[in-house]
Amino acid sequence: GENVEQHPSTLSVQEGDSAVIKCTYSDSASNYFPWYKQELGKRPQLIIDIRSNVGEKKDQRIAVTLNKTAKHFSLHITETQPEDSAVYFCAASPSGGSNYKLTFGKGTLLTVNP
Amino acid sequence: EAQVTQNPRYLITVTGKKLTVTCSQNMNHEYMSWYRQDPGLGLRQIYYSMNVEVTDKGDVPEGYKVSRKEKRNFPLILESPSPNQTSLYFCASSWAGSDRVYEQYFGPGTRLTVT
DSSP, rough: OOOEEOOEEEEEEETOOOEEEEEEEEOTTTOEEEEEEETTTTTOOEEEEEEOOOOOEEETEEEEEEEEEEEEEEEEOOOOOOOOEEEEEEEBBOBTTTTOOOOEEEEEEEEOOO | OOEEEOSSSSEETTTTEEEEEEEEEOOOOOEEEEEEEETTEEEEEEEEEEEEEEEEESSTTTOOOOOOOOOOOOOOEESSSOGGOOEEEEEEEBBBBOOBBBOOOOOOOOEEEEE
C-alpha cells in the first residue's frame, strides 16, 4: 500500500520567514495530494491540494510543488505569521479505479515565533 | 449550515462493550471516511465509503466495522473495544467523481477511551 513520509516533524521559524515541509510517497499510482492544517484542539482543514497533472499550485502565501518522477511534494509558506502555527499534514491518494484510500503523513508541528 | 456531526464527542468505556460512533453529513457528499489520530502517528484511515452500500478498508481496519445504508450517515462500530483503540476519531466527507475525490470536510472528533 501507499506510504507517505513527512519531514520535518517539527519546524520553528521567525515571523516573516518562509517554511517548507516535504513529503515523499511510494505508490506511483497516487495522483491527488492534499495538505491539511490542524490547529490545536480543532479538526483538520484543507489548505491546498494538487493533482498529478500540474507541477505547482499557489494560493496567496501558500504553494505546493509536485515532482512525480521523484515522488515527492512540498508545501511552501511565505511571510509566515503567528496564526500559521499548527500541525500540517500531507496526504496522497490513488483516487481512481477501485482505490480511493487517503494516506496521511505523520504531521509537522510548525511554530511561528513573533 | 453545511457540516459533519459526530456523536458522542467524548466516550469512556470498558474493554469488550460494543459501541457505535455516529457520523452524519448534510452536504449530500458521496464519499465518507473514518480516521483515527494518535500522537506521533498522524491520521490513519480506518474505512471509507464511495457511496451507499459501498465500503472499503483503509490502512487500519482491524477491530472496526462500518455500514453505509443511507448517503448521509456512516456509523463506526467497535464490536469488542480494546485499550489499543483509545484514540481521537474523525469522520470526514467529500464530493467524489468517477475518478477522484475532493476536499474532505472533517467532523469535530470523538475522543474515545477504552479501559
